[in-house]
Amino acid sequence: MFAAIFTFALLAAYVAAEIPSYINVCGRKDPNLDQCIVDNVNNLKSKICEGIPELDIPPNDPLILDKLVISDTTNNKLFMRNTKISGLCNFVINSFHSDIDKLHFDVKISFGLLQLNSTYDFDVRIVVPIAQKGLVYITTNNVEADVGIDMKVTTKGGKRYMYMSQIKINLDIKEYDAKYDLNEREFGQLNQIINNFIGNNQDEIIKSIKPAIEEVVSKRILLVSNDIVKHFTYEELFPDRT
C-alpha cells in the first residue's frame, strides 16, 4: 500500500483548492519537495490504511490477495490462496527521490513485523499425484522494498488525467517463520512437496515465491493508485500558476 500512499501524497504537490484538509499541500517548486512528499506520506499512511470512502480507497490493513501462483503447469499447481497480510502500514521511508519532470519516483522502504495468513493449495505429481491444502501462518521481520514508480498523462473526453503507468517492486525478504496446522505424516508430505517444487532451504523458498508476491502487489497498487488519481484532472493536479 505504500505506493498508493505515495501516489496520494504526490497529488498533494499539485492540488490546491480541491484537496481534503487532511492533506498538506507541497509546492511543485518547493526546494524541499522530496521531504515535503515524505512528510505527507507519513501523515497519510494511517488514513489510507483505514480507507477513505470519498476517494474510493477501501481499508487496506490487512491486505487480501486472492491468489499467488508459485507454479502452474499441467502436472504441478502450487497456489497460495486468500493471503491476508497485516503490518504493511507499519513502514519507514529510508530514502525518497523524485524526478518531477519525468514523473519518476524512487523509494526505499523497510517494514516492521509482517504477518501473512494464507491457504496453500498444492496439487503436484511426485511419482503419484499428491494434493494438499491447508492453513499456513507466516511472520517475517525487516522486509525491505525498493520501489520505482512512473506516472504519465493521458487525454480523455478533452481533459487530461494523470495515471500510474508502471511500478517496479524489489522485495528483500531475509527470513521467515512458518507454522502449519498438520500432524506429523501430513507435515512430512508437505515438506516433500516443498523440497521438490519450491526449495530446500529458506533462501530458495523465498526466491521461488518472491516474484509472485511482487507481481500481485504491484498490480494491486496500480489499481488502487489509479482509482485515486482518476478523481483529478491534470489541470487540477498542475494548476497553471507558479
Ligand SMILES: *[C@@H]1O[C@H](CO)[C@@H](O)[C@H](O)[C@H]1NC(C)=O
Ligand atoms: C493470522 O492468524 C492469527 C492466528 O489465528 C491471528 O491472530 C492474526 O490476527 C491473523 N492475521 C491476519 C493478517 O489475518
